[in-house]
Amino acid sequence: MASSLFFSVSSSSPFLSSTIKPHFSQTTKHNLYLKTSPFTVKSISSPATNTPLPSVDNFWDWICNQGVISNKSSAGIKPGIVPEGLGLIAQRDISRNEVILEIPNKFWINPDLVASSEIGKFVGGLKPWVSVALFLLREKANKDSKWASYLQILPEKTDSTIFWSEEELSEIQGTQLLSTTLGVKEYVHREFLNVEREVILPNKHLFPSITSDDFFWAFGILRSRAFSRLRGQDLVLVPLADLINHSSSITTENVAWEIKGGGIFSRDVLFSLRTPVSVKSGEQIYIQYDAGKSNAELALDYGFVDSRPDRNAYTLTLGISDSDPFLGDKLDIAESNGLVGETAYFDIVLGQPLPPAMLPYLRLVALGGQDAFLLESVFRNAVWGHLELPISPTNEELICRVLRETCKTALSKYATTIEEDEKLLEGGNLSPRLAVALGIRLAEKKILQQIDEVIRNRELELDELEYYQERRLKDLGLVGDQEDIIFWEPK
Numbered sequence: 498m499a500s501s502l503f504f505s506v507s508s509s510s511p512f513l514s515s516t517i518k519p520h521f522s523q524t525t526k527h528n529l530y531l532k533t534s535p536f537t538v539k540s541i542s543s544p545a546t547n548t549p550l551p552s553v554d555n556f557w558d559w560i561c562n563q564g565v566i567s568n569k570s571s572a573g574i575k576p577g578i579v580p581e582g583l584g585l586i587a588q589r590d591i592s593r594n595e596v597i598l599e600i601p602n603k604f605w606i607n608p609d610l611v612a613s614s615e616i617g618k619f620v621g622g623l624k625p626w627v628s629v630a631l632f633l634l635r636e637k638a639n640k641d642s643k644w645a646s647y648l649q650i651l652p653e654k655t656d657s658t659i660f661w662s663e664e665e666l667s668e669i670q671g672t673q674l675l676s677t678t679l680g681v682k683e684y685v686h687r688e689f690l691n692v693e694r695e696v697i698l699p700n701k702h703l704f705p706s707i708t709s710d711d712f713f714w715a716f717g718i719l720r721s722r723a724f725s726r727l728r729g730q731d732l733v734l735v736p737l738a739d740l741i742n743h744s745s746s747i748t749t750e751n752v753a754w755e756i757k758g759g760g761i762f763s764r765d766v767l768f769s770l771r772t773p774v775s776v777k778s779g780e781q782i783y784i785q786y787d788a789g790k791s792n793a794e795l796a797l798d799y800g801f802v803d804s805r806p807d808r809n810a811y812t813l814t815l816g817i818s819d820s821d822p823f824l825g826d827k828l829d830i831a832e833s834n835g836l837v838g839e840t841a842y843f844d845i846v847l848g849q850p851l852p853p854a855m856l857p858y859l860r861l862v863a864l865g866g867q868d869a870f871l872l873e874s875v876f877r878n879a880v881w882g883h884l885e886l887p888i889s890p891t892n893e894e895l896i897c898r899v900l901r902e903t904c905k906t907a908l909s910k911y912a913t914t915i916e917e918d919e920k921l922l923e924g925g926n927l928s929p930r931l932a933v934a935l936g937i938r939l940a941e942k943k944i945l946q947q948i949d950e951v952i953r954n955r956e957l958e959l960d961e962l963e964y965y966q967e968r969r970l971k972d973l974g975l976v977g978d979q980e981d982i983i984f985w986e987p988k
C-alpha cells in the first residue's frame with residue numbers, strides 16, 4: 498500500500514527551517530517536487546571586490562584611533578587586500594591559538610545598538626536582522642556617520658547565490674540550492690515590502706530612499722559577516738573581526754572565537770578571535786567557517802564552496818501523508834524516536850552511509866496492509882527496534898521503489914550530466930560563480946547516484962532479507978536449523 502508515503506526534496510538550511518516556509522509542495526503521495534528554472538546560460542560573472550586601499554587604511558586608522566587596537570605599531574594583525582577581497586594579515590609570526598583580536602561590545606553593531614540609536618523607537622517590533630539592516634542602510638546614507646569608515650569597506654555584493662542573475666541561476670537548474678535561493682529571495686522581498694509599508698514609508702525623514710536592492714545588500718552583508726551562532730537576537734557585526742576569511746585547509750573543530758567578559762572592573766564584553774593554526778608574518782590568517790554548514794549553505798551565505806567532500810549534502814524530505822489512516826500512530830512513533838512532525842529531513846552526505854534513522858522512518862511511513870498490526874499500542878515500546886530491520890517484502894520493496902523513483906526524477910531535472918560537469922571542472926579557469934554552480938550540481942548528482950546505488954543493491958537482496966515474521970518465529974523457537982517451520986503433530 499503506497500498511499501501513506503510521500504517523498505520530496507528540499508533545502509537543508511537551518512536558517513530556512515526556522516524562518517522561512519519551504520516553498521515546495523509536500524501534499525501528494527510519492528511527491529517529488531523540484532523547482533527548476535527555464536533560463537539558459539550565456540555568461541557568468543563575478544562581482545569585483547574593489548575596495549580601494551585608502552579606504553582600508555582609513556578603516557585601520559579609525560579602528561586604532563577608537564582604541565580597539567591598543568598599539569597600532571605592535572598590533573599582530575592588519576587588514577589588507579587578499580584574493581578573497583579583504584582579509585587579516587599577520588604582522589609577525591603568530592602561534593596556534595593565540596588571541597589576535599579582542600573587540601569590546603561598544604564597537605559591535607547589534608540590535609542593542611540599534612535600539613539605543615535614533616531609529617530605535619521606530620524599529621522596536623521588527624525582527625533583529627531587519628532592524629540592523631535598516632540601521633546599516635541609514636548609516637550608509639549618512640556621510641557623517643560614526644560608522645562611515647567601516648561601511649566604506651563593506652563589499653557592494655558577494656558571490657552569494659541571492660545576487661546571481663537569472664542566467665547565472667540557470668547554472669544550478671535542478672539543484673536544491675536553486676530552490677533554497679529562490680525561497681530566500683522571496684522571503685527577503687516579502688520582508689522588504691512589510692518593512693517598507695510599516696516603517697520606511699511612514700518615516701521618510703529617517704529613511705528617505707531605501708530600495709529593495711539596498712535591503713538585499715544589507716541582508717547579504719549580515720548573512721556573510723555575522724558569525725554563526727550569533728544570529729537572531731544575538732545577531733552582531735564585529736568590525737575588523739568580520740574581515741577574517743575561510744580556508745578549507747583549517748580543519749580544527751574548535752571554534753576560533755568566543756565572547757568573553759572584559760574583566761572584573763569592566764562592564765565590557767569582548768569578542769575574542771584566535772588563530773586556529775600558527776601563521777608566519779605577512780601571511781593571511783584564516784579560520785574555518787561553521788563546520789556544520791553544507792556547501793549549499795556556504796554558497797548561499799558567503800558565495801563560495803569548500804573542497805571538503807563532507808560539506809556536500811543532499812536533503813531528502815520524507816513525510817507521512819495527512820490522508821494516511823494511521824497518521825496519528827505513525828506520528829506518535831516517529832516523535833518518540835526524535836522525529837517530530839509530519840515531515841522529517843535527512844541529510845545524505847557524499848561518501849557517507851545513509852543516516853541511521855532513515856530506513857526505519859521510511860519503513861514506518863510505508864507501513865500498512867498486513868504489517869499495520871505493528872502500529873498497535875502493545876508494540877509501541879518495541880516498534881522502532883523492529884523497524885530497524887526489514888518488515889516485509891511489500892514494505893521493503895515499496896521504500897526501495899519510491900526512493901529510486903525519487904532519485905531518478907531528481908536526476909532528470911539537472912541540465913548537465915556528471916561527465917559533462919567533470920569535463921568542465923578539468924578544463925579549469927572557472928569564474929567564482931561557475932565554480933560554485935559546478936561544485937553544487939555535481940555533488941548533488943553524485944549523492945543522488947550514491948543513494949540510488951545503495952538502494953539498487955538492496956533491491957537485489959530483497960529475496961534474501963530476513964523479515965519481521967521470520968525473526969518472530971525464530972525468537973519463539975518455531976524455526977529449525979534449516980529454516981523450516983517446526984510443526985507439532987497432534988498426538
Ligand SMILES: C[S@@+](CC[C@H](N)C(=O)[O-])C[C@H]1O[C@@H](n2cnc3c(N)ncnc32)[C@H](O)[C@@H]1O
Binds near residue numbers: 651
Ligand atoms: C566575513 S566576510 C570576510 C571578509 C571579506 N573577504 C571582505 O572582503 O570583506 C565573508 C566573505 O569573504 C569572502 N570569503 C571568505 N572566505 C572565502 C573563501 N575561502 N573563498 C572565497 N571567498 C571567501 C566571501 O565573499 C564571503 O562572503
